[in-house]
Amino acid sequence: MSKPEVFSRQWKVDTENFEGPLDLLLHLIRSRDLDIYDIPIAEITSEYLKYLEIIKNLNIDNAGEFIVMAAVLMRIKSRMLLPSEDPESEEEESAEDMRRNLIERLIEYKRFKEAAGVLSDREERYSGIFPLQQYPVKEFGQEVEATLFDLLDAFRELVANAREDVKDIITEEISVEDKIRYILSILEKGSGRVEVEKFIENKRSVMDIIVTLLALLELARMRQIKIIQPVRFGKIFATGTGSSEPEPAPGSDG
Amino acid sequence: MKPEEKQKRARLRRVVEALLFVSASPLSSGRISRVMEEADTSLVRELLEELRQEYDTSGKPVFIQKVAGGWRMATRPEYAEWVRKLFSGDMVLRLSRAAMETLAIIAYRQPVTTQDVELIRGVSSGAVIRGLLEKRLVKIAGRKEVIGRPILYRTTERFLEYFGLESVADLPPLEELGIEREIQELIDERDKKENRPDRSQDQQSA
Numbered sequence: 001m002s003k004p005e006v007f008s009r010q011w012k013v014d015t016e017n018f019e020g021p022l023d024l025l026l027h028l029i030r031s032r033d034l035d036i037y038d039i040p041i042a043e044i045t046s047e048y049l050k051y052l053e054i055i056k057n058l059n060i061d062n063a064g065e066f067i068v069m070a071a072v073l074m075r076i077k078s079r080m081l082l083p084s085e086d087p088e089s090e091e092e093e094s095a096e097d098m099r100r101n102l103i104e105r106l107i108e109y110k111r112f113k114e115a116a117g118v119l120s121d122r123e124e125r126y127s128g129i130f131p132l133q134q135y136p137v138k139e140f141g142q143e144v145e146a147t148l149f150d151l152l153d154a155f156r157e158l159v160a161n162a163r164e165d166v167k168d169i170i171t172e173e174i175s176v177e178d179k180i181r182y183i184l185s186i187l188e189k190g191s192g193r194v195e196v197e198k199f200i201e202n203k204r205s206v207m208d209i210i211v212t213l214l215a216l217l218e219l220a221r222m223r224q225i226k227i228i229q230p231v232r233f234g235k236i237f238a239t240g241t242g243s244s245e246p247e248p249a250p251g252s253d254g
Numbered sequence: 255m256k257p258e259e260k261q262k263r264a265r266l267r268r269v270v271e272a273l274l275f276v277s278a279s280p281l282s283s284g285r286i287s288r289v290m291e292e293a294d295t296s297l298v299r300e301l302l303e304e305l306r307q308e309y310d311t312s313g314k315p316v317f318i319q320k321v322a323g324g325w326r327m328a329t330r331p332e333y334a335e336w337v338r339k340l341f342s343g344d345m346v347l348r349l350s351r352a353a354m355e356t357l358a359i360i361a362y363r364q365p366v367t368t369q370d371v372e373l374i375r376g377v378s379s380g381a382v383i384r385g386l387l388e389k390r391l392v393k394i395a396g397r398k399e400v401i402g403r404p405i406l407y408r409t410t411e412r413f414l415e416y417f418g419l420e421s422v423a424d425l426p427p428l429e430e431l432g433i434e435r436e437i438q439e440l441i442d443e444r445d446k447k448e449n450r451p452d453r454s455q456d457q458q459s460a
Contacts, residue, residue, distance in 0.1 A: 020375060105374075115428060119357060127334075129330070130329045
């Protein structure tokens, strides 16, 4: 059978949710009314290979996984055709052992599929139960962590405002290490979250603003603080992560 | 029970109720007991049980749910429709089949590596696991001390909450799962062969 145009390589099937070779075998067993505990290898292999042809044409990314399974089936089939002189021979895996292994894998996989079904049922049943105080935003994280870009946006605005007054920016020098210590000392005093702008001592100094940004990024990287934005596009806050005693800043020389 | 004892107990029950009310995540009886000081864990458990019955019999839309090793208040499923509306258009997200399979394997076999999952599923599963990590249904539980030190995964408390489980041990034993279904299939098949309508009468009995 020649393959239709649509099955050409121009598109790819996303396989994350696509069934694998074991699903195909289970499907064959079911649809051909076969006994999973006593799979007729010859029959299932030829059926499987028919599907494999289609799968190859579909250009799905896990076609390789299907091919591996085909090889397994064909190996069992060919070995079954060979007369075994000594059934007790332990030298090589017998066809029967291989077949048993495959059956065991299939049964195990089938059990997990059943388990997945149990979970789906529970999902259905429990998805309508809402605990108190649970606002859906919390689905993906207790507090919405600000992205780097949120933070950069906030600081870009600050820098833009600071530029109006540029005369005194060269005079003072603040190090990132000092700023880190300053930020930690403010956060240690408690009061939970502090708006990041509060860490800027001189809002007209571009230097101060930039150093504050770098210090915040460094602290966030070291997981000493968490940068959060409770409301989307709203103000950005920093909080201590609570658990840790502050480590000395890297490269700090007092 | 003496009247004053009864009164004290009722007051303690109200304290437990207050704590459950404000807590976003399930509270264990131990945690409640530590907060209350006056009540030890076994008393707290009794109070929780009483509270649960109280809510169940009162017909309130909220009930006391035992989940993820703790207790919490939650709305009953009958009210889901309105709660969802309140959370304006909050879509009902369902996990994919691949995610469910992977979660099931992690839940029953934890801690497991990506490779363990793939061995059972027969397909690559890294992306599915990453998705589950993002949804906080699974977490990293260290590394397996073998070559390559692959990451081990476990299910989270959120997993238990999501599926209304008290613990992973609440899941039905894996060995029973396949069999049950198989028996059901055999019954179905026999019914089909004998061309008998099954118990639900709406099937046409030709």
